[in-house]
Amino acid sequence: MxxxxxxxxxxxxxxxxxxxxxxxxxxxxxxxxxGGVDAASAPARVDVHENALRVSADGTTAAxxxxxxxxxxxxxxxxxxxxxxVSGTVEARTRSAATGQWTGWxxxxxxxxxxxxxxxxxVRGTTEPRWVGASDGVEVxxxxxxxxxxxxxxxxxxxxxxxxxxxxxxxxxxxxxDMTEGFSAEGEDEEPxxxxxxxxxxEPPEGSTGGSTPAPESPGPTATDDSGQIGGLPGTxxxxxxxxTAEPTTAAPSVTxxxxxxTPDPTTAAPSPTLTPPPVSTMPKPPIVSRAGWGADEKxxxxxxxxxxxxxxxxxxxxxxxxxxxxxxxxxxMRGLHAFHVQSNGWKDLGYNFIVDKCGTIFEGRKGGVxxxxxxxxxxxxxxxxxxxxxIGSYTDTKAATAATxxxxxxxxxxxxxYKGNPAGTTTLxxxxxxxxxxxxxxxxxxxxxFQQISGHRDGFNTExxxxxxxxxxxxxxxxxxxxxxGLAISSVTGSSTSGSTTxxxxxxxxxxxxxxxxxxxxxNELLVDGKAVATTSGTATSASAVLAVGxxxxxxxxxxxxxxxxxxxxxxxxxxxxxxxxxxxPSTALRTGTVNTTxxxxxxxxxxxxxxxxxxxxxxxxxxxxxxxxxxSANLTAKSGVATTWKMTAYDRAGNTAxxxxxxxxxxxxxxxxxxxxxxxxxxxxxxxxxxxxSSSAKNASLTWTFTGRSAALVxxxxxxxxxxxxxxxxxxxxxxxxKSATTKxxxxxxxxxxxxxxxxxxxxxxxxxxxxxAITTDGLVYLK
Numbered sequence: 001m002x003x004x005x006x007x008x009x010x011x012x013x014x015x016x017x018x019x020x021x022x023x024x025x026x027x028x029x030x031x032x033x034x035g036g037v038d039a040a041s042a043p044a045r046v047d048v049h050e051n052a053l054r055v056s057a058d059g060t061t062a063a064x065x066x067x068x069x070x071x072x073x074x075x076x077x078x079x080x081x082x083x084x085x086v087s088g089t090v091e092a093r094t095r096s097a098a099t100g101q102w103t104g105w106x107x108x109x110x111x112x113x114x115x116x117x118x119x120x121x122x123v124r125g126t127t128e129p130r131w132v133g134a135s136d137g138v139e140v141x142x143x144x145x146x147x148x149x150x151x152x153x154x155x156x157x158x159x160x161x162x163x164x165x166x167x168x169x170x171x172x173x174x175x176x177x178d179m180t181e182g183f184s185a186e187g188e189d190e191e192p193x194x195x196x197x198x199x200x201x202x203e204p205p206e207g208s209t210g211g212s213t214p215a216p217e218s219p220g221p222t223a224t225d226d227s228g229q230i231g232g233l234p235g236t237x238x239x240x241x242x243x244x245t246a247e248p249t250t251a252a253p254s255v256t257x258x259x260x261x262x263t264p265d266p267t268t269a270a271p272s273p274t275l276t277p278p279p280v281s282t283m284p285k286p287p288i289v290s291r292a293g294w295g296a297d298e299k300x301x302x303x304x305x306x307x308x309x310x311x312x313x314x315x316x317x318x319x320x321x322x323x324x325x326x327x328x329x330x331x332x333x334m335r336g337l338h339a340f341h342v343q344s345n346g347w348k349d350l351g352y353n354f355i356v357d358k359c360g361t362i363f364e365g366r367k368g369g370v371x372x373x374x375x376x377x378x379x380x381x382x383x384x385x386x387x388x389x390x391x392i393g394s395y396t397d398t399k400a401a402t403a404a405t406x407x408x409x410x411x412x413x414x415x416x417x418x419y420k421g422n423p424a425g426t427t428t429l430x431x432x433x434x435x436x437x438x439x440x441x442x443x444x445x446x447x448x449x450x451f452q453q454i455s456g457h458r459d460g461f462n463t464e465x466x467x468x469x470x471x472x473x474x475x476x477x478x479x480x481x482x483x484x485x486x487g488l489a490i491s492s493v494t495g496s497s498t499s500g501s502t503t504x505x506x507x508x509x510x511x512x513x514x515x516x517x518x519x520x521x522x523x524x525n526e527l528l529v530d531g532k533a534v535a536t537t538s539g540t541a542t543s544a545s546a547v548l549a550v551g552x553x554x555x556x557x558x559x560x561x562x563x564x565x566x567x568x569x570x571x572x573x574x575x576x577x578x579x580x581x582x583x584x585x586x587p588s589t590a591l592r593t594g595t596v597n598t599t600x601x602x603x604x605x606x607x608x609x610x611x612x613x614x615x616x617x618x619x620x621x622x623x624x625x626x627x628x629x630x631x632x633x634s635a636n637l638t639a640k641s642g643v644a645t646t647w648k649m650t651a652y653d654r655a656g657n658t659a660x661x662x663x664x665x666x667x668x669x670x671x672x673x674x675x676x677x678x679x680x681x682x683x684x685x686x687x688x689x690x691x692x693x694x695x696s697s698s699a700k701n702a703s704l705t706w707t708f709t710g711r712s713a714a715l716v717x718x719x720x721x722x723x724x725x726x727x728x729x730x731x732x733x734x735x736x737x738x739x740x741k742s743a744t745t746k747x748x749x750x751x752x753x754x755x756x757x758x759x760x761x762x763x764x765x766x767x768x769x770x771x772x773x774x775x776a777i778t779t780d781g782l783v784y785l786k
Contacts, residue, residue: 305368483561487516700770
């Protein structure tokens with residue numbers, strides 16, 4: 001493989017720090033083999049290899065095969081005539097330098113128009129270059145068979161590029177990771193949070209028109225500060241939280257010509273603008289990695305930058321490479337694209353003004369100063385008064401990640417904002433060539449046409465670029481760039497509790513929200529209470545808290561887009577109150593029917609709670625834990641016999657205010673032996689009886705009488721299908737006739753219970769009825785509550 005050119009890419013080192021602004025100087029590197037430069041600042045070595053393809057006798061196919069090559073990571077095919085097309089297919093397969101495995105055949109996009117810089121010597125027709133990663137073997141095949149083409153263009157050549165490594169690659173990769181922090185693996189979650197600090201170099205003096213002396217090199221990476229954060233990347237400027245009236249300070253262009261001469265599109269006369277200080281944008285500048293940051297070799301293309309008069313539209317592209325790349329490789333991809341555009345295509349520089357990777361990092365493309373209307377080579381016929389932004393990857397079928405589309409929206413909004421453009425609006429452009437667009441529109445050179453101010457490459461030229469999927473995302477990109485914030489809605493309101501659409505609190509409330517507009521494009525958010533802002537957050541924040549006065553309030557969120565346009569969410573109702581609930585009926589206990597054990601006597605706990613606003617629940621906290629709804633007023637529980645039990649309860653309202661109450665009681669079991677007997681009774685023994693014994697009688701009018709002091713009593717019996725009936729007398733008055741008959745045998749069954757308003761001395765008498773056919777009854781004592 002023949003090496004066309006070896007390119008030394010210089011790194012940058014810090015030389016001084018004044019008032020928090022780091023100053024950097026370019027350092028020309030030497031061949032590492034010769035020594036004298038440490039690893040951190042050693043220049044990257046970019047190798048470009050040219051290889052002629054073998055064309056078949058009939059001129060319809062061409063191929064190249066080399067199993068062993070010099071290392072490379074990017075490749076593309078070019079040919080002599082920039083106006084010629086390969087109407088068939090161009091494919092390549094490569095061997096991984098790491099694994100030795102060959103890829104499948106990879107398509108190379110052929111709808112690039114090499115005439116973009118027609119008139120320059122050596123400009124060639126070209127495929128899109130493709131990033132393949134570290135490789136050491138390659139095969140290429142080209143075919144026009146099965147097409148109407150007369151054959152392949154002349155001068156077919158495979159170019160491979162080894163982008164080398166730069167001392168700044170690790171810093172740029174770390175910056176890329178910081179930019180994408182908060183995005184999910186699919187790139188669809190939270191947006192990155194901008195740094196609170198900005199590392200920049202001064203703007204040129206007000207009124208400066210450049211001059212023949214080049215501006216200082218853009219700053220390189222800095223040492224970490226006390227927090228361990230990287231202080232700043234080459235030529236980057238972090239956005240402020242809110243739109244400002246003054247343009248954020250940025251690195252000056254690496255080359256500022258005295259007399260810029262724009263290159264016209266074909267058939268279009270070239271104006272001769274005077275380079276002036278860049279206009280202030282209506283939108284904040286996003287962070288941009290400078291050419292020094294990605295390791296551009298400025299000696300590779302040392303021509304003066306060329307300028308147009310303004311930027312009226314932004315054309316979005318994709319590089320038609322693989323999406324399977326690491327964003328840590330993005331600086332190397334930039335160097336590969338740079339070398340391919342200049343060395344292989346014969347262009348004066350990178351064609352695009354800006355390039356975005358899938359992680360959302362924005363890179364400076366064609367030189368001349370990101371603040372200036374640099375004349376690019378990206379959309380044939382419409383390079384004038386436009387800027388080109390390309391996303392690294394292929395988006396024919398795959399949507400670009402949110403991080404990437406957000407970056408496109410931010411750079412487009414800022415660039416258009418310098419010239420008072422509207423990212424969601426339209427503008428007019430004059431065609432520089434007679435041609436067709438990829439959407440079927442026929443353009444005539446010199447005629448004015450209407451374009452969206454954010455358009456796809458295919459809108460201006462007959463190409464698939466930026467891919468069908470990314471082209472379909474342009475509407476969302478326009479909306480995100482122009483504002484206002486869309487999809488703004490309250491996602492939760494946290495106080496003490498929420499019922500339906502109302503949240504209750506004693507005083508403080510936390511409101512969370514969401515929006516479909518990426519947070520990186522939101523200047524600030526405000527929490528409104530009854531229409532007044534009570535808290536202001538950064539655009540990346542998604543929640544805020546407030547302290548409310550007692551009363552009912554309406555809560556909303558207002559989001560301000562970086563354009564200054566505002567959006568208002570729907571409302572939520574919050575009630576703040578501090579009055580505690582009450583127990584209108586204090587807790588009380590009573591015996592109930594059910595099976596009696598010495599460790600579990602059936603009782604009923606009763607209460608009634610109320611609140612002036614909204615009762616939430618009542619909790620039993622002792623001797624066991626249970627929670628009851630606001631309308632529940634009783635619960636069936638059990639208590640230990642002979643043990644004093646304190647039942648503790650707390651009522652909660654929706655705001656979290658509480659009231660406590662309690663009641664104490666002791667169940668007592670009275671055996672039959674403690675009763676006064678009349679008539680005939682027999683003793684029965686069984687472990688199923690309380691105390692192991694019970695009394696039984698079939699004698700009519702036989703009786704058992706208990707006297708006690710308490711406020712509730714329950715008669716305990718054994719039951720069967722042959723059991724008879726008893727009369728129950730309370731304090732000398734017949735109260736009930738109780739039938740003990742049961743289809744199933746039961747022991748220790750509290751069959752009858754009564755309760756009094758307060759504890760007092762009472763007498764309960766049981767009398768055998770002598771029921772015909774089943775006169776027998778078996779009693780198992782009496783339980784009372786004191």
